[in-house]
Amino acid sequence: xxxxxxxxxxxxxxxxxxxxxxxxxxxxxxxxxxxxxxxxxxxxxxxxxxxxxxxxxxxxxxxxxxxxxxxxxxxxxxxxxxxxxxxxxxxxxxxxxxxxxxxxxxxxxxxxxxxxxxxxxxxxxxxxxxxxxxxxxxxxxxxxxxxxxxxxxxxxxxxxxxxxxxxxxxxxxxxxxxxxxxxxxxxxxxxxxxxxxxxxxxxxxxxxxxxxxxxxxxxxxxxxxxxxxxxxxxxxxxxxxxxxxxxxxxxxxxxxxxxxxxxxxxxxxxxxxxxxxxxxxxxxxxxxxxxxxxxxxxxxxxxxxxxxxxxxxxxxxxxxxxxx
Numbered sequence: 001x002x003x004x005x006x007x008x009x010x011x012x013x014x015x016x017x018x019x020x021x022x023x024x025x026x027x028x029x030x031x032x033x034x035x036x037x038x039x040x041x042x043x044x045x046x047x048x049x050x051x052x053x054x055x056x057x058x059x060x061x062x063x064x065x066x067x068x069x070x071x072x073x074x075x076x077x078x079x080x081x082x083x084x085x086x087x088x089x090x091x092x093x094x095x096x097x098x099x100x101x102x103x104x105x106x107x108x109x110x111x112x113x114x115x116x117x118x119x120x121x122x123x124x125x126x127x128x129x130x131x132x133x134x135x136x137x138x139x140x141x142x143x144x145x146x147x148x149x150x151x152x153x154x155x156x157x158x159x160x161x162x163x164x165x166x167x168x169x170x171x172x173x174x175x176x177x178x179x180x181x182x183x184x185x186x187x188x189x190x191x192x193x194x195x196x197x198x199x200x201x202x203x204x205x206x207x208x209x210x211x212x213x214x215x216x217x218x219x220x221x222x223x224x225x226x227x228x229x230x231x232x233x234x235x236x237x238x239x240x241x242x243x244x245x246x247x248x249x250x251x252x253x254x255x256x257x258x259x260x261x262x263x264x265x266x267x268x269x270x271x272x273x274x275x276x277x278x279x280x281x282x283x284x285x286x287x288x289x290x291x292x293x294x295x296x297x298x299x300x301x302x303x304x305x306x307x308x309x310x311x312x313x314x315x316x317x318x319x320x321x322x323x324x
Contacts, residue, residue: 015040015044016217017217018216020211024159027186027192027195027206028193028208029196029207029211031197035266037217038213042162042196045078058078076106077160078158078162080162081146081162081166083166085148086137086142088149089145089149092136093136094134099152100118102155119133122151128147143177158191160191160194161194162193166182168198179205200243201243208223212233212235212239214235214274215274216266216269216274219236220232220293220309220310221308222309226305226308230306230308230317231317231320232296232312233275234280234281240320241254241255242256264277272285273287289313294309294311295307296310298315304317
């Protein structure tokens with residue numbers, strides 16, 4: 001017999017003090033480097049992780065305070081599409097069982113006698129042959145597997161779908177097909193998406209608004225036009241300058257922003273602005289004060305695309321060649 005004693009050595013704030021809204025029928029894209037907290041946001045919104053502080057409101061109800069039947073009811077309306085179509089599907093279950101599993105948890109959506117018909121209908125909606133209902137995941141390609149994951153996400157007629165890098169594991173040609181499918185489903189069912197990705201081109205294609213995250217915080221948020229054509233945060237500008245440009249002439253005239261240093265550890269983030277250790281604009285104020293996510297003073301009241309929320313003491317619109 002033995003006893004294991006547990007001791008907390010330190011805490012990592014994977015997400016720290018971010019705030020944003022999601023409106024009915026819109027797509028909010030969230031971008032950032034690996035490890036910036038994008039997937040943690042997804043888990044918090046799904047209540048797969050419990051927030052240590054803060055609130056997550058769904059239609060005026062704080063879901064962080066819910067449990068049991070109340071949380072179960074909310075989860076029916078908020079579903080998720082996972083990144084890896086290979087590990088997110090149980091290889092021992094048929095497609096029919098995978099898509100129909102949500103009905104076991106919420107039997108009121110589809111009575112037992114109607115489930116097979118409902119599953120076939122969902123397969124047809126995502127562009128798969130309904131006769132595939134008895135097949136297993138290993139019999140499908142990556143793109144087809146992700147369509148199965150999308151069908152599972154649609155099973156309970158949700159209002160919000162959290163898309164955690166849903167196309168990053170797919171070939172480029174298949175990515176376009178899945179994105180087009182998701183856009184069509186959004187129009188058909190009036191869905192709201194939170195689309196998490198690191199591919200800036202895909203995010204711009206599908207998103208109405210875009211939030212840029214860095215080291216657990218939201219650096220900038222605005223419409224796709226504001227973020228891609230009128231970025232004001234240095235980190236956003238650096239990200240956009242790194243996007244490959246196929247046009248040689250545009251590439252020649254673009255200013256490439258090279259960031260120095262490594263991303264700091266989330267266990268020990270810098271004081272003040274978390275981006276200051278890699279920022280060419282950093283001054284003493286950046287180390288002393290945490291910048292708020294707000295419209296910069298210089299743009300307040302201005303009829304300008306640059307008048308959107310940016311967490312920078314020295315936010316300034318920069319002409320990054322629009323190559324995305």
